Amino acid sequence: MSDIDIGMAKEARRAFDLDEVAIIPSRRTRDLDDVDTSWEIDAFRFEVPIMASGMDSVVSPATAVTLGDMGSVGALNLEGLWTRHDDPDVVLADAAVLPEDEAWAALRRAYAAPIRPELIRDRVKEIRAGGVVSCGAVTPNRVEALADALVAAELDLLVIQGTVVSAEHVTKGNPEPLNLKTFVRRLDIPVVVGGCSSYRAALHLMRTGAAGILVGVGAGSSSSTRRILGMGVPQATAIADARAARMRHLDEAGVDVHLIADGGIRTGGDIAKAIACGADAVMIGAPLAAATEAPGRGWHWGQAAVHADLPRGRRVATPPQGSLREVLHGPAGDDSGGLNLVGALRRTMALTGYASTKELQKADLVVTAGR
Numbered sequence: 001m002s003d004i005d006i007g008m009a010k011e012a013r014r015a016f017d018l019d020e021v022a023i024i025p026s027r028r029t030r031d032l033d034d035v036d037t038s039w040e041i042d043a044f045r046f047e048v049p050i051m052a053s054g055m056d057s058v059v060s061p062a063t064a065v066t067l068g069d070m071g072s073v074g075a076l077n078l079e080g081l082w083t084r085h086d087d088p089d090v091v092l093a094d095a096a097v098l099p100e101d102e103a104w105a106a107l108r109r110a111y112a113a114p115i116r117p118e119l120i121r122d123r124v125k126e127i128r129a130g131g132v133v134s135c136g137a138v139t140p141n142r143v144e145a146l147a148d149a150l151v152a153a154e155l156d157l158l159v160i161q162g163t164v165v166s167a168e169h170v171t172k173g174n175p176e177p178l179n180l181k182t183f184v185r186r187l188d189i190p191v192v193v194g195g196c197s198s199y200r201a202a203l204h205l206m207r208t209g210a211a212g213i214l215v216g217v218g219a220g221s222s223s224s225t226r227r228i229l230g231m232g233v234p235q236a237t238a239i240a241d242a243r244a245a246r247m248r249h250l251d252e253a254g255v256d257v258h259l260i261a262d263g264g265i266r267t268g269g270d271i272a273k274a275i276a277c278g279a280d281a282v283m284i285g286a287p288l289a290a291a292t293e294a295p296g297r298g299w300h301w302g303q304a305a306v307h308a309d310l311p312r313g314r315r316v317a318t319p320p321q322g323s324l325r326e327v328l329h330g331p332a333g334d335d336s337g338g339l340n341l342v343g344a345l346r347r348t349m350a351l352t353g354y355a356s357t358k359e360l361q362k363a364d365l366v367v368t369a370g371r
Helices: 061-069 088-097 100-111 117-129 140-152 180-186 199-206 235-253 268-277 324-329 341-352
Strands: 003-007 010-013 021-023 039-041 044-046 050-052 073-077 135-138 157-161 168-171 174-179 191-196 212-215 258-262 281-284 365-367
Touching (some): 050 061, 061 073, 061 117, 061 324, 073 117, 088 100, 117 140, 140 157, 140 180, 174 180, 191 258, 199 235, 235 258, 235 268, 268 281, 268 365
Parallel strands (some): 050 073, 050 281, 073 135, 135 157, 157 191, 191 212, 212 258
Antiparallel strands (some): 003 010, 021 365, 039 044, 168 174
């Protein structure tokens, strides 16, 4: 792909979002019953290629169990309200009815409380007691400090998630930089790391030994990273670049690292296009925050939105659209695309002739807008 001159001394690459591409149907169609939407990461198999994002407005221990029962997996924010307060429902209920400025102030006070290792243990234990895979999310700057608590909690799957995650983080204040390659291989659990949005960054993260990487920077509905920090890559291009890195890593190391598209996924069509670009699964927040069981109670925000010094994101109103089951499996009562995400994905796969998500990754795409 040729670069575009944006001035005499600078070129920029043309990139594409998911809403600028479409899947080309193959020469056959299939019955819905013949379509398989499952995917695997490490020793875990999920019937639905959807992870719930580690946001307090999306995942609670209770919703993590509900999602697991429906074939998905929810990442509990292990730095959030659930590991800082004995009863975060009180905080969430108050914030849901307060005026905007008072709600932000209440949330920032709540997030200023210390993280308690015993609550990490108790929340993970609560999820495991539900008979589902326990998954927790932490940020790179706290992962070392929480390592012992994560191991003691017997977590099944760890997500190391930030706005931008690199294989090595260097700081003048610490003579020993965080080296994800060393850290990931020290843990005895599969780790998903991200976000990243380039071929080089994806390849470096794959070399850490991670089981999967999150692809996407600044694409989510609750994020203002592109506006505040000036960073971001359109999601279709970011996934395709990470797919190229995956192929190189597989050739070099013989290890297949899974790709999880994170950000900008709103409908079943978006999920299908993300998979066609090269993702194995997607991580979503806003569609699940619109479920009646969502702990945000009609509001949605990202972790960076409550940053003490530089908030990046906003508290988005998400009026409940239906239950978690209706969001994932339907039925859908309207054509907004926010309900029956898995049903829409299955129908796309059936109409385009792909029997599995692995096959869907081979689909041809066409650019529909933006040129």
